[in-house]
Amino acid sequence: MENYHKPLKATTRGTGAKRHKFADKKLAHFGQPPTNARMGKEGTKAEVRLTKSTRGGNIKPKLKVSTFINLLMGSVMKKVRMRNVVETPDNRHNARQNILTKGAIVDTEAGKAKVTNRVGQDGVVNGILVK
Numbered sequence: 001m002e003n004y005h006k007p008l009k010a011t012t013r014g015t016g017a018k019r020h021k022f023a024d025k026k027l028a029h030f031g032q033p034p035t036n037a038r039m040g041k042e043g044t045k046a047e048v049r050l051t052k053s054t055r056g057g058n059i060k061p062k063l064k065v066s067t068f069i070n071l072l073m074g075s076v077m078k079k080v081r082m083r084n085v086v087e088t089p090d091n092r093h094n095a096r097q098n099i100l101t102k103g104a105i106v107d108t109e110a111g112k113a114k115v116t117n118r119v120g121q122d123g124v125v126n127g128i129l130v131k
Contacts, residue, residue, distance in 0.1 A: 028055050035120030039082050039098040039106075040067035049123050061123030069106060069125045071113055082125075083107045100125060 011019055032052070040046065048065040071080045088094040089103040100119045105112055106127065113127040 035062050035064065037063045037100045037119040037125075038065050039085055039100060040065045060121065062121070063100075063119050063123050063125070066100065066119070066125050069108060069113060069115070069127045071108065071110060072126070072128045073110065078110070080108045080110045080113075083109070086112065105130065 013019060040048075044067075045065065046067050047063070050062045050064060052060045052062055054060055067081060068079050069082050071078050084107045085095045085098045085100065086105040086107050088099070088101050088105075090101055094101055095104070100106070100115060102115055102118050104115045106115060108127075110129065112130045114130050115125060115127045117124070117126045119125050
């Protein structure tokens with residue numbers, strides 16, 4: 001349970017009356033901390049997944065570590081080993097730490113690939129070949 005919402009900026013109304021919260025915080029409305037799915041190292045487990053129970057009894061797979069990417073090459077899907085995260089669109093430090101995010105450019109055995117899915121929420125890494 002990271003943070004719910006930021007506090008109100010104005011504690012009083014324009015008339016000077018105090019502002020009160022209109023509802024209590026509910027556990028179902030809390031978010032989760034970021035998963036930060038990482039690229040695995042040589043000699044370690046290929047993939048590490050966690051399962052998170054959600055509202056309604058559903059289960060979300062969360063990917064923590066992966067060394068392979070499901071790469072779409074033409075009309076064929078192949079499982080290819082990743083070497084390194086080259087760049088990430090959201091944060092340059094994620095590439096340095098080998099954190100996989102959507103839109104990240106990854107160096108693979110088949111060439112450079114772009115991650116096309118939300119890795120921490122889908123439980124797998126999918127991508128397309130970049131030319």
